[in-house]
Amino acid sequence: MRVHVADHPLITHKLTVLRDQDTPSPVFRSLVSELMTLLAYEGTRNVRVEPVDIVTPVAPTTGVRIAEPRPLIVPILRAGLGMLEGMTTLLPSAEVGFLGMARDEETLEPTTYAERLPDDLTDRQCFVLDPMLATGGSLIAAIDYLLARGAEDVTAVCILAAPEGLRAVEEAMADRDVTVVVGAVDDHLNEHGFIVPGLGDAGDRLYGTV
Numbered sequence: 001m002r003v004h005v006a007d008h009p010l011i012t013h014k015l016t017v018l019r020d021q022d023t024p025s026p027v028f029r030s031l032v033s034e035l036m037t038l039l040a041y042e043g044t045r046n047v048r049v050e051p052v053d054i055v056t057p058v059a060p061t062t063g064v065r066i067a068e069p070r071p072l073i074v075p076i077l078r079a080g081l082g083m084l085e086g087m088t089t090l091l092p093s094a095e096v097g098f099l100g101m102a103r104d105e106e107t108l109e110p111t112t113y114a115e116r117l118p119d120d121l122t123d124r125q126c127f128v129l130d131p132m133l134a135t136g137g138s139l140i141a142a143i144d145y146l147l148a149r150g151a152e153d154v155t156a157v158c159i160l161a162a163p164e165g166l167r168a169v170e171e172a173m174a175d176r177d178v179t180v181v182v183g184a185v186d187d188h189l190n191e192h193g194f195i196v197p198g199l200g201d202a203g204d205r206l207y208g209t210v
């Protein structure tokens with residue numbers, strides 16, 4: 001497994017506004033989308049392409065296009081939905097599948113409550129979107145699910161991670177073809193499984209449920 005921590009002043013600037021408890025939901029939503037656009041550049045670095053012959057007004061040449069089978073983008077509901085548009089803007093030909101997951105507030109165990117994915121993911125390149133990687137339980141379950149269905153490789157794009165969760169994903173995916181791209185790795189997880197300093201509950205802040 002590979003981990004890439006994006007190190008860019010624009011990402012850190014936008015993250016600072018995102019973390020601020022006074023940032024209202026509409027601004028929070030725009031920032032998540034903008035951050036996704038910046039992280040997508042790194043997240044799609046290994047997107048599979050194939051050669052294609054074209055003719056420019058001046059000469060024939062060979063370029064590349066997104067390879068078949070086309071990539072699958074999987075936002076994890078709810079919070080991952082806020083990242084979807086930023087990713088489809090960059091990869092408009094990708095297919096989109098959905099996983100709905102919720103973490104039990106006491107046990108911190110994830111439950112999958114919705115799934116809408118192609119049955120067969122053989123040879124598919126998958127991009128999982130979830131802003132928060134806390135204990136890592138949700139992301140491990142999502143990646144396990146995709147690999148079990150035949151996915152070739154999985155890239156997860158997250159906005160924030162806790163070091164504990166990142167370690168858990170690294171242990172679980174040690175010898176798998178998995179990449180995690182993250183905007184920042186924070187200090188620690190608190191006793192409620194929240195990332196510190198973090199930004200609170202991403203789903204609640206995106207959808208105004210607080």
Ligand SMILES: O=P(O)(O)OC[C@H]1O[C@H](OP(=O)(O)OP(=O)(O)O)[C@H](O)[C@@H]1O
Pocket residue numbers: 076077078079080101102103104108110130131132133134135136137138139165193201202203204
């Ligand atoms: O790494 P973990 O400890 O598993 O925690 C991270 C998960 O928690 C949040 O979702 P949540 O369960 O709050 O659902 P929501 O998106 O509907 O708010 C977040 O979006 C991740 O999916």
Ligand SMILES: O=c1cc[nH]c(=O)[nH]1
Pocket residue numbers: 079132134193194195196198199200201202203
């Ligand atoms: O800090 C956290 C941890 C899990 N989920 C969130 O939305 N925030």
Ligand SMILES: [Mg+2]
Pocket residue numbers: 079201202203204
């Ligand atoms: Mg939530």
